[in-house]
Amino acid sequence: MTDKETIIADLREFLLDEIIRDPDYDLDADEPLISSGLVDSFSLVDVAMWIEGTYGVTIDNADLNADRFDTLMAFAEYIQENE
Amino acid sequence: MSTIPHRLHELVEAGPNREAIRLVALDGSQTVLTRADLLGAAGAAAAELDIRRGDLVILVQQDLHTLAATFFGVMLAGGIPSILPFATEKLHPDRYRSSMEALLTIAQPALLATDPEVADDVRGLLPDGNDLPLRVLDRTEGAAGVADPGAAAEDTALLQHSSGTTGLQKGVMLSHRQILDHVAAYGQAVDFTAEDVIVSWLPLYHDMGLIAGFLMPVLGGARLVLMSPFDWVRDPGMLLRAISEQGGTLCWLPNFAYNFLAGKVRDTDGLDLASMRAFVNCSEPVYAASHRQFAERFAEQGVTPDMLTASYAMAETVFGVTQSPVGQPARTVWVDRRSLREDDTLVPAQPGPASEELVSSGPPIPGVEVRVVDAGFNPLPDGRVGDILVRSQTMFSGYYNRPDATSGAFREGWYQTGDRGCIHEGEVIVLGRKKDLIIVGGKNVYPSDLERLVNTVEGVHPGRAVAFGVANPRSGTEDVVIVAETNTADPDERKQIAAAVRRAVAQGSDVAVRQVAVVDRDWLIKTSSGKISRSAAREKWLSGAGGS
Incomplete structure (x- = not known):
C-alpha cells in the first residue's frame, strides 16, 4: 500500500502540472479543489483517469463530484482504501 | 399562422403515443415522455x-x-x-x-x-x-390545462x-413564427425528418441546446434523447451509449466535446455509432484536429469522417446561420498564416509550419444571407477577412426592454455579428468571435466580467488587469489567461495575489482560470485611445513575456 503522503505528493504534482498549470501554487491537502473552482468539472474526469492509470483504482462516475472528492486528502484516502 | 402551443396540439393529435423525449440519467434510469x-x-x-x-x-x-x-x-x-x-x-x-x-x-x-x-x-x-x-x-403531469390565451x-x-x-x-426575443420558421429552415439544412433521433447533453439555457437539442426535435415530431450536462461531464460515455442504444442520428457538440469524448471515454465495448447521420460542431472555433481525433478514436464504433459537419450559429438568428452539408466532412483549407494574420487574406498553401488549416462552417442555411465587410462597411470579395454581417428571415425581434442595444446591433438592415471571417467558395469561414470574447467549452465569457473580478483582488493595481483566451489544441477549447499588474516585487506576495485571482474568478464566474501572470507595472500596453489592449497583451504573453 502506498503511503498517504506519497499519494498526496504525486497527485499534487499531477494537478499543478496538468490541470492548474502553475507549479508554484501552494496546494494544501485540505484545500477545496472543485467547490473553489480551482479544478473545473471537465478536468475531474482527467483526475479520475490519472488515478486509475497510476494506482489501478477506479472511481465510479456517480461519485465524481465535489461532495465526495473536493480535496487531495479525499482522493488520497479513497485511493488508499481501494488500492 | 401557427404558434408553438398549436404545434404541440397538432403533434398530439397526429400521434399521442409517439415518444417525444427520453430522459437518460447518470444511474442508467430512463423516463419516456410521449x-x-x-x-x-x-x-x-x-x-x-x-x-x-x-x-x-x-x-x-x-x-x-x-x-x-x-x-x-x-x-x-x-x-x-x-x-x-x-x-x-x-x-x-x-x-x-x-x-x-x-x-x-x-x-x-x-x-x-x-x-x-x-x-x-x-x-x-x-x-x-x-x-x-x-x-x-x-x-x-395530467391534463388539467388552461384556457387558450389566444397567442399570435x-x-x-x-x-x-x-x-x-x-x-x-x-435577452434575445424570439417569436413563435421566428422559431417555427427557423427550425424548418435549419432542419432543411441538416435533412431533418420526424424519423431522426437527436441525442443531446447540451444545457437548455444555451441556444444550441435549446434550439437544436430541444425545440427542433420536439416541434418536428422526432425523438429526443436528453441528458443533463452535469451528468454528462461526469460520464461522457453516456452520450455514446445513448446513441448506440437509441439509434441516434444527429448530435450537436461544441468543439471541446470531440476532444473530451475521444480522450475520456474508457469503455467502448459494444458501442455502435453507425446510425449517426451527422455530428454538428458548433458554438466555438472548430479545429480540424479535433475532428480527426474523434473520427480515429471511434472509427471501430462506426464513426466516419463524413459524419463530421460544422455550423455557425447565434441566438439572434434563433440558431443557425450556416451549416456544412450533411453526408460529407466539413471542408478544410490550408492557408498561408502570414497572409491571413497580417493581410487579412486567404491564400491557399501547402500544409506545413507556415500554414494553418481552417475549417469551413458551410454555406448559409435557407433564408439567411451572409456578407463580409471592411471597417468602412464596404463589401469584401471572397477570400478577404472582415466583419461578418447577417440578414435572416428569422432574425430576432430585439433585446427585451433594451431598444438601445437593439438599434445598435443593426446597420442598413444587417445584423452586425461582431465576428470576423471570410467567404471561401460560397462557404463561411469564421476566424474570430466577437471582439475579445473568450469561448470556453462552448460558453461565452466576456473578458470585462473577469477583469472586474480581478480588480477586486488586493495587490492588483486597480484597472490594470486583462483577461483573454488562448487556444489549447489538447482540450479543443480556449484557456483563460489573466495578466495582472502589481506594485510589489516580492515573489511570495505575487504568489498570494495569483492564488487570490484564481479564487476570485473561479467563484465569480462560470470558468476556471488556466494561467495567471502577476507582472510589473506598465507591462500592459495601451491603445492610442488610452485603453488597455487585450489583444496586444495576448500577443505579448504568447511571445513568452508572461513571466516577467
Missing part, C-alpha cells in the same frame, strides 16, 4: 403557474422533466419563458445574486419557476428586498440569455 405526456405535463404546469399573457417567467430548474413541462407550460398560458442556469457549487452567491439583480431590473419578470432540488438554493440567491414570486414545480404567431415566444453579468442584460 407527446401526450409532454402536453399533459405542460398543461398541468400552466395551471399551477397562474400567469397572464405576456408575463415573463424565469426558469431555474435542474430536473429535465420539470423543466420541459414548465417551459411549454408557460407558453400554453401565453407567457414568455426564459431558462437560466442555476448556480454551480463554485460560484459565489454574491456574484449570482448581482447578475440576477441586473436581469431582474431590466427584464422585470412576473415569476420565477424552480424545482424542489434547487428551490432552497434559488431562494437564497435572490437579491435582498425583491418581491419576485417563486413557484416550485415538481414533475407535473408574432408574439414573443421566449427569451434567450447568454451567461455572465454582461449576457444576462440582453
Whole structure:
C-alpha cells in the first residue's frame, strides 16, 4: 500500500502540472479543489483517469463530484482504501 | 399562422403515443415522455403557474422533466419563458445574486419557476428586498390545462440569455413564427425528418441546446434523447451509449466535446455509432484536429469522417446561420498564416509550419444571407477577412426592454455579428468571435466580467488587469489567461495575489482560470485611445513575456 503522503505528493504534482498549470501554487491537502473552482468539472474526469492509470483504482462516475472528492486528502484516502 | 402551443396540439393529435423525449440519467434510469405526456405535463404546469399573457417567467430548474413541462407550460398560458442556469457549487452567491439583480431590473419578470432540488438554493440567491414570486414545480403531469390565451404567431415566444453579468442584460426575443420558421429552415439544412433521433447533453439555457437539442426535435415530431450536462461531464460515455442504444442520428457538440469524448471515454465495448447521420460542431472555433481525433478514436464504433459537419450559429438568428452539408466532412483549407494574420487574406498553401488549416462552417442555411465587410462597411470579395454581417428571415425581434442595444446591433438592415471571417467558395469561414470574447467549452465569457473580478483582488493595481483566451489544441477549447499588474516585487506576495485571482474568478464566474501572470507595472500596453489592449497583451504573453 502506498503511503498517504506519497499519494498526496504525486497527485499534487499531477494537478499543478496538468490541470492548474502553475507549479508554484501552494496546494494544501485540505484545500477545496472543485467547490473553489480551482479544478473545473471537465478536468475531474482527467483526475479520475490519472488515478486509475497510476494506482489501478477506479472511481465510479456517480461519485465524481465535489461532495465526495473536493480535496487531495479525499482522493488520497479513497485511493488508499481501494488500492 | 401557427404558434408553438398549436404545434404541440397538432403533434398530439397526429400521434399521442409517439415518444417525444427520453430522459437518460447518470444511474442508467430512463423516463419516456410521449407527446401526450409532454402536453399533459405542460398543461398541468400552466395551471399551477397562474400567469397572464405576456408575463415573463424565469426558469431555474435542474430536473429535465420539470423543466420541459414548465417551459411549454408557460407558453400554453401565453407567457414568455426564459431558462437560466442555476448556480454551480463554485460560484459565489454574491456574484449570482448581482447578475440576477441586473436581469431582474431590466427584464422585470412576473415569476420565477424552480424545482424542489434547487428551490432552497434559488431562494437564497435572490437579491435582498425583491418581491419576485417563486413557484416550485415538481414533475407535473395530467391534463388539467388552461384556457387558450389566444397567442399570435408574432408574439414573443421566449427569451434567450447568454451567461455572465454582461449576457444576462440582453435577452434575445424570439417569436413563435421566428422559431417555427427557423427550425424548418435549419432542419432543411441538416435533412431533418420526424424519423431522426437527436441525442443531446447540451444545457437548455444555451441556444444550441435549446434550439437544436430541444425545440427542433420536439416541434418536428422526432425523438429526443436528453441528458443533463452535469451528468454528462461526469460520464461522457453516456452520450455514446445513448446513441448506440437509441439509434441516434444527429448530435450537436461544441468543439471541446470531440476532444473530451475521444480522450475520456474508457469503455467502448459494444458501442455502435453507425446510425449517426451527422455530428454538428458548433458554438466555438472548430479545429480540424479535433475532428480527426474523434473520427480515429471511434472509427471501430462506426464513426466516419463524413459524419463530421460544422455550423455557425447565434441566438439572434434563433440558431443557425450556416451549416456544412450533411453526408460529407466539413471542408478544410490550408492557408498561408502570414497572409491571413497580417493581410487579412486567404491564400491557399501547402500544409506545413507556415500554414494553418481552417475549417469551413458551410454555406448559409435557407433564408439567411451572409456578407463580409471592411471597417468602412464596404463589401469584401471572397477570400478577404472582415466583419461578418447577417440578414435572416428569422432574425430576432430585439433585446427585451433594451431598444438601445437593439438599434445598435443593426446597420442598413444587417445584423452586425461582431465576428470576423471570410467567404471561401460560397462557404463561411469564421476566424474570430466577437471582439475579445473568450469561448470556453462552448460558453461565452466576456473578458470585462473577469477583469472586474480581478480588480477586486488586493495587490492588483486597480484597472490594470486583462483577461483573454488562448487556444489549447489538447482540450479543443480556449484557456483563460489573466495578466495582472502589481506594485510589489516580492515573489511570495505575487504568489498570494495569483492564488487570490484564481479564487476570485473561479467563484465569480462560470470558468476556471488556466494561467495567471502577476507582472510589473506598465507591462500592459495601451491603445492610442488610452485603453488597455487585450489583444496586444495576448500577443505579448504568447511571445513568452508572461513571466516577467
